[in-house]
Amino acid sequence: MSGRTSRLVVISNRVQSPKAASGGNQGGLAVALLAALREKGGVWFGWSGETVESFTGAIDLQQAGGVATATVDLEPQDVDEYYNGYANRSLWPLFHDRIDLTRFERDFEGGYLRVNRRFATTVRPLIGEGDLVWVHDYHLIPLGRELRRLGVANRLGFFLHIPWPPTRILMSLPSHEPLVRSLFDYDVVGFHTQDWLDAFLHYVTRQLGAELGENGIVTLGERSVRAIVAPIGIDAGEFETAARSEQAKFAHDRMHMSATGRSMIVGVDRLDYSKGLPERFGSYERFLTQHPDLQGLVYMLQIAPPSREKVDTYQAIRAELDAVSGRINGEFADIDWVPIRYVNKGYPRDELAGIYRAARVALVTPLRDGMNLVAKEYVAAQDPDDPGVLVLSIFAGAAAQLTAALLVNPYSADEVADAIALALRMPREERVRRWRALLDNIRREDVFWWRDRFLGALEQH
CATH class of the missing domain: 3.40.50.2000 (Glycogen Phosphorylase B;)
Incomplete structure (x- = not known):
């Protein structure tokens, strides 16, 4: 690594533009991340919210208020399967204990994995040596794995903004094991509460045979991740x-x-x-x-x-x-x-x-x-x-x-x-x-x- 301060690359489903945030109606998450991006430099990457007939990976790079944002358009099928489908018909209800409302469709899961791969491929050129990469929320759980496959050796962090479900509920998700294993491609995984962290640890130790070490280190095979509790706040x-x-x-x-x-x-x-x-x-x-x-x-x-x-x-x-x-x-x-x-x-x-x-x-x-x-x-x-x-x-x-x-x-x-x-x-x-x-x-x-x-x-x- 060079002696310069690490830049920050934030990746989330959607991006808060600094221009929109200047109106004073931005959420606390946007306030904190935009401030960190101004301090460290870097870029905030995510879906534009728009669709395009055929995915090209073309990035819309904007600079405002000392912050760079980069967005990409998705195909309508991507939105249906990745966002409306797997993220919000499968993961969201399941992680909120509503298995009765959960829909499992192979097309949903396929679209979810496809968009995570597309995100990884598109954002890869924006990640420089020594950058810290911070991925947010349930839409992008496998993104760390996809970035590692592309040769990204940077420190990767993932924060889950929703609850982590009990093991018995999570096991009803088809392909639950590869989804959870993909979290071990991150260096740090964060949860809001000790309850959500405990539920994660219960699954990875009972179902995957992971071992708990000191200071929140969890090891699975050759990969170790530090799991922490970090409750989000507001700009009080x-x-x-x-x-x-x-x-x-x-x-x-x-x-x-x-x-x-x-x-x-x-x-x-x-x-x-x-x-x-x-x-x-x-x-x-x-x-x-x-x-x-x-x-x-x-x-x-x-x-x-x-x-x-x-x-x-x-x-x-x-x-x-x-x-x-x-x-x-x-x-x-x-x-x-x-x-x-x-x-x-x-x-x-x-x-x-x-x-x-x-x-x-x-x-x-x-x-x-x-x-x-x-x-x-x-x-x-x-x-x-x-x-x-x-x-x-x-x-x-x-x-x-x-x-x-x-x-x-x-x-x-x-x-x-x-x-x-x-x-x-x-x-x-x-x-x-x-x-x-x-x-x-x-x-x-x-x-x-x-x-x-x-x-x-x-x-x-």
Whole structure:
């Protein structure tokens, strides 16, 4: 290696362009990676989101804000099989314990492997000697293996942003063994929580015969990988600032006026079956039934922007939520009160910060979630003198860090209903105490801490 600082090559399914990020609505992951790319130099590579009749491997290289991005177009068949198929009909439901929604098709797996090979071949000329290569998420698990086959000897890291499934569930995936073995072509593999790491270690030791060493080193044959826990955070300082912006203040005041003295309960989730939205609506209905004295004094705002609309299971969840919210409103609404406001659109981050700040309670109750950054954003947006209360699923990765939240089992309508009532009646002193403990963690283990933790491990390996 030369004496220069290692450049960083980031590879993910999609790329956040610095130009789009300059609008202030970028996610925490994009903020951290773009900052690292500015500091180290390098490039962010991924799919453009566009299709082309025949794959050429032509790279669209852009430079903006001190960051280089490189994107490639895929064929429609690639998108159907790799993205809509294997990634989102096979791996996503399986890794979220929804084997009932998982579809196994040879064409899906073939397309997934083909696109990973195409990514590897296309990005290979962009990787220089000594560069650190950081691959992200379930779309690109075999990419490290494909890069090694092309002679890439650089340090390769992989981070999984979703849960790792229990062994008994993972074994239902055809070709599960070669998929997992491909992770041993990386030098470092990262997970959000100890639970996800333990599930990975259980599989590789029981099914593959891997051996555990010191400092997280796992050895399989001649290959060793370091497996670490590195929970992702948010840009806490930026989000706290966003909550005090004019856009946030306007959104806060708008919510306050529309509430007409009622307490708001908020949920913000991408429209996905893993988020437990039908169960959440049912829990809220249970709360209304058990606390008739609070009917008319609260309302629930559920923001659920649609996603992956070409996948049939997402169409089904939207139809179900339309029906459930309509039934609850029909049963409980009065001439001047609607218990659920259900909105199928997204909002800019500054507006969301203001909405969070106006909410007395946040319901973050996924059935299974790798991390869930909404929980952290809600805490960061709160008024220090009068903070709201976070109700958080024990099955969200964030629960391992945010222990001062009201932790609940999202499958239990009674438990979530009780937590809503407790949150609404919680004295200010207890709300402040819990909020301070949550904010301390969110500030300390922010997205830059996460980035530095992972890259530090990769540089040391």
